Amino acid sequence: MPDTVKVSRAERQAQTRESLIAVAREMFLADGYAATSLDKVAVRAGFSKGAVYSNFAGKEELCMAVLDSIHEEQIHGVVAAFTRDVDLDGRIEAFAAWAREGLGQPRWTALEVEFGAIARQSPYVATELVKRHREIRTAIAQLVRQVTTEAGIEGVDPDKAATTLLSLGIGLGTLRSLDHAIDVGVFAETMRALLRGTGSTS
Amino acid sequence: MPDTVKVSRAERQAQTRESLIAVAREMFLADGYAATSLDKVAVRAGFSKGAVYSNFAGKEELCMAVLDSIHEEQIHGVVAAFTRDVDLDGRIEAFAAWAREGLGQPRWTALEVEFGAIARQSPYVATELVKRHREIRTAIAQLVRQVTTEAGIEGVDPDKAATTLLSLGIGLGTLRSLDHAIDVGVFAETMRALLRGTGSTS
């Protein structure tokens, strides 16, 4: 029986990287970006700070990797919620439920927003975050376009709707992260209002 | 001629405090909260770090004072924009213009949001920010209530509208602070849609 599994150096490093991302994700979400030190992350993952710097350019890149891992799951959740149903109301409700869940546990939004504040000082963070936000926004716009055309709704600008929904989500998440009394239900209502068409005539 | 003006100790301290707030406000807005060190603030105001700690409990309290000074102007601007006109469209447009201006220079929102991220670690920041956000939200709700009743609009929940507007403003400011291409116009549109009444029975 192979007690010590034979692994190549590249495999070991990939494992280390994933391990660091997993621990960092946990700690970033729990305590925030600034309050989480690279040393603590490394030690809790069973390494030293050197391991972090040999796998990531710095704290910012590590956090970006963490955010990417979160986004992956988030997108999966949205798509799942969206494709589960076929009719408009079902889709909207599924999306609203997903949003309610995400905004209800606002650690993610808080991290996203805290990290976003760093963009002003770091060109790297700025460009990377802008890239990702635009992807998300166009994805939402695509979803809106699909829903409205399939339901035969006129007079909805998918791009504007996407900007509104994303902004509202960020804002609600931000408020909710420090005031639990915030009513997240307005997200679903606004979404419904947007998707019902703020039509041109009549 | 009194070359050195006679001032009491309390007056001197008040001057020092105001001076520190002014400089801190400039630097926080320009470089962000984390990137601004108390030492730099103190030196640029012509003092040492000791002056800061003898006027404020710490960096957080200094920033809270800065935010309060900003809020004061902001509220003044809203009230002015709102009371300039009497009819609904004029008021909405004035408010929209104010929002456009505020969101167009998003340093303020960015600071607000960056500082808000600290609330998770600091009970002081958390409670103080919640207090202020609630004040702002009720003020907006009051404005909405006034507008809708005066214009005879039915079916608008002022509290929900306030939450939506505040969230949307925060979200748009956040996005805008790192992506200048964001279309801020959706704020005014959403505001109009909200205030026109998403009526119950129609």
Place this chain on the structure above:
DNA sequence: CATACTCAGATACCGCTAGTATCTGAAATG
């Protein structure tokens, strides 16, 4: 199979930060 090279990760260090403890001299007090 032995030797030389490579590089993931460890260690040691640096400059900077927020915050604390202590000191000082001028204003306030009697």
Place this chain on the structure above:
DNA sequence: CATTTCAGATACTAGCGGTATCTGAGTATG
């Protein structure tokens, strides 16, 4: 005029992100 007070200066600490250097196991090569 002696005494107290306290705003602000000075000196220090722990902890941070980041850099430079080192080390030993994994890999390529004769």
